Amino acid sequence: MTMCSQILKTDKELTFSHVFLLLPLLLLSTPAIAQPMYTFCDSGTGNYTSNSSFENNLKHLLQSLPSNTYLTCFNITSMGIDANRVSGRALCRGDVTDKVCWICLENASREIMKECKSQEAIIWYELCQVHYSYRILSGMDAYTGKYPLWNNQEKNVSDPLSFYEVLNDLMRNLTIKAAQGPSKLMFGTDQVKFSRSDTIYGLVQCTRDLTVDSCRKCLSSALGDLKACCYGRGGGTIFSRSCNMRYGLTRFYDTPSVKGEWKTWMIVLVICVPTFAAAVLVGSCVLYYRGRTGTQNDEEKSQRALLHNLATPTAAAITQEFNLLSSQELPFMELATIRAATNDFSESNKLGHGGFGTVYKGVLPNGKEIAVKRLSKKSWQGIEEFKNEIILIAKLQHRNLVRLLGCGTEGQEKLLIYEFMPNKSLDIFIFDADKRQQLNWEICHNIIDGIARGLLYLHEDSRLKIIHRDLKPNNVLLNHDMVAKISDFGMARIFGENQNAANTRRIVGTYGYMAPEYAMEGMFSMKSDVFSFGVILLEIISGKRNSGFHLTGHAHTLPAYAWKLWNEGKGLEFVHPLLTESCPTEVVLRCIHIGLLCVQENPADRLTMSSVVVLLESKSMALPEPKQPPFSVGIAIQFNQSPTTPLSVNELAVSSFLPR
DSSP: OOBSSOOOOOTTOOOHHHHHHTGGGGGOOOOOOOSOSEEEEOTTSOOOOTTSHHHHHHHHHHHHHHHHHTTTSEEEEEESOGGGOEEEEEEEOTTSBHHHHHHHHHHHHHHHHHHOOSSEEEEEOSSEEEEEESSOOOSOOOOOOBOOGGGGGSOBOSOHHHHHHHHHHHHHHHHHHHHHOTTSSOEEEEEEEOSSSOEEEEEEEEOTTSOHHHHHHHHHHHHHHHHHHHTTBSOEEEEOSSEEEEEESSOOOOOOOSSOOOOHHHHHHHHHHHHHHHHHHHHHHHHHHHHHHSOOTTTTOOHHHHHHHHHOOOOTTSOGGGSSOOTTTSOBOOHHHHHHHTTTTOGGGEEEEOSSEEEEEEEOTTSOEEEEEEEOTTOHHHHHHHHHHHHHHSSOOOTTBOOEEEEEEETTEEEEEEEOOTTOBHHHHHHOHHHHTTOOHHHHHHHHHHHHHHHHIIIIISSSEEEOSOOOGGGEEEOTTOOEEEOOOTTOEEEOTTOOEEEOSEEEEETTTSOHHHHHHOEEEHHHHHHHHHHHHHHHHHOOOSTTGGGGSSOSSHHHHHHHHHHTTOGGGGSOHHHHTTSOHHHHHHHHHHHHHHSOSSGGGSOOHHHHHHHHHOSSSOOOOOOOOOSOSSOOSOSSOOTTSOOEEEEEEOSSOOOO
16 A cells, blocks of 8 residues: 655665565554535636536546546646636645545545535545636635634643744744655655653645745745634644645654654664564464463364354344354364365365355265355454354345355364355356356346345344345355355344444445445445445446446446436446347336435435335336436445456455445
């Protein structure tokens, strides 16, 4: 993960070993992306007309800003000509990572479009800002300083005059550093000791379309406003169109050293990290050999006790009966039997590779075919997934859920045994040109209906309310009769009887199928599964992947493209040519309509799965009009991936919000 403010090479370049030793520094927590600090909508710059060429150009510009900005943290561009031209400028704070920059700009672009219906507007977040205008945005704009309300909440300092003298020197030095520094980023951070117990931290930044002199003048004006608003306070922020300034008594930025300077805390880490690692390694070896030569009580635990330990849930919502499963409900299988069934996990028996393990085909001595998921030995998440699968689906029985037949545990091996699905996963059929030939409308409709009924069972009809959180074509398997079965419940979560939504700091799922409120804020509910279902439905009908769809040039996402054609009365252009031969026009258009109602930006506007099942069966029940889907689905850009491969992450943890 790169930083917008790259470490500059000097004659004191870090050696490879230094970089390796400093690797833990790169794992610092990601800054939080909260609500916008300020939004300015200029109502006096002309009449803003809905559905005009200016608005369409504005939408396209805002959609493109994140992808055009995140690697450099600054971009200025325009779209359209003459009266319909719109200019845009995006800036991320110089210390943020490229992914955080992307996410912040996605939020800002969406929010400014929602809040402002004018020909010029600007929105400021703590980590980024977006500005659009009917005018050409270049060079120095008229300075108009703003400051967030949190300035009024900063505590007063005991000696305002002395404090301001130190602060003033710090900010003037930073102004010179940003305007004339060697990094050319027009960004600077530094700190200065004020007293024995207090350190002042400062940050300044200019947009990089300014000249050196313009940057200096903008920051000088900001420093004057900073004194006017925040004199005597322990912290303050000023932001404007072209420059920003902030200070505080706690470190609020994360910038690597730009000149190869080794600070004291770096040296301590360099010494302590390898020392600590060596100590852990030695300690582990001692414990290992003691265990080998000492008591064998742990190794002599029965499989029942081991399963009980793994299956003991931590969530209070899980009922006591799930703490221990009977051998009839979840049989154990000897590792030797599983090895024989899979030909010792041979490559020829490999069916696929998931986030936390590999799946193999196996044949038991009685001839029964099975699928064995061998969880990664090196992943703690694999253990969590193992426990989750046992807790959640061992007692769940439904035609449209893959059945868990048993498990095996021995040493480091964690194995889950499922019913075998000979037609593998749905993505193979809908995205492969040859396999697609086998799909007529009847099969597609039955698959869509099967996924819907499986989700309905999880959400409403089972004894537990379960949110899948990673629904995608790869996790929909097909049996001999092409019946769809939802699989992979390692990331699923149980909801209490009266619980409708939850928030998490650990975002799991697959970009392209994640609901926007989940990808951006960590909020998930049954409606986030509905969003994923809607994306799959549209992929089945069109034969196109949502992931990487922005590269086609048709629209930023597949749902956006479906909505565009449907809204223009050209819905049949969205349908895969092979389906038009076997599907009544009104039926497939109705399915597109249902899919669009599932991918609405506001979760409250999405259908429930019970409604989806009913509407799929009905040809006459009225449907509400869908609104335009969100600009993007999760994080639509793919980092170092081919455009045909869905981007997956096992975990993305951040400070307050927020992806397998």
